[in-house]
Amino acid sequence: MSRVIDILYRPRGRFAANHVGAHTSSEVGGFGVFRDQAPFMRYPDARRIDVRATLRDPFGATYVRRFEQRTAIDVCALVDLSASMGFVGAADRFRVAVELCAALAYSATRVGDRFGLFAFEHAMIEGASLPATRSRRAALAAVERLSAETPHGSSAKGVLAAAAALGATRRLVFLISDFRWSEGLIEQALDALALHDVAPLVLVDSAEVAPPKWGLLQLRDSESGRRRLLLMRPALQRRWIEAEQARRRSLARLASLRSRAPIYIRDALNPVDLSIRLTAA
16 A cells, blocks of 8 residues: 555536535536526526626516535445455455555545445444545545455445435445355445445456466365365366356446446456546446
8 A cells, every 4th residue: 555546537427515615516506517508587697697688588587607516525445255255366356455445545635525434244244344535634544444454355235324324315335246146135235325326346267267277276265265176177167267258247247237337356456447447437
């Protein structure tokens, strides 16, 4: 976390807030980007009378100009700390998650947004969580506390408690996990986050998605710790890859009506690529 990484993002939809910021708001007023014209009787602001629109109206109605207000939003990272997030292959998955949270904390507070962090495994981890704040120091300190944790939970059911902790105000939520959950839990989590603008960030490792055709692999179950020696061969490699592709299709299907499309981060954080994906229309 020594180097500063800036990530660009664009929230989807409109957010209501009380602080001026960098994003489009659902509020309208007298300053900002021109939005439309409205009858003076609905928005009685004599300072914004549109003389041309008023003179053009055949019924003599008076019109005012309305402008889109810019607002600050809450950006929250929900981070999975179940045991599978401790996997180390081509990269250390948990370290990538921590680096990603640090980048989001810096980027959000830089543009005036608030950043919140909620870590979970079978329950929410209070010591590594922080309600949304504009303080960059507090946000990065929360990420430091997160980095001191060790993924070990036997499940990720705490995501439901983390979703409840967000409250009823709409937020931009980054759900960070390898998503090696049951379909039922993924569906429950996305339903619980339906109020928010959710971006699932899926951490994947080359060692998982592209196993060798031949060789001996020693596999370890993250939850139980049991080890197994596996002889890889082309037929098994093909079934392995097909299973991974099916898992991706399942996640895309579950997310299609509930959130943004999943964004896959393979081995390492690429801030340019991630920014392009997060700002795409």
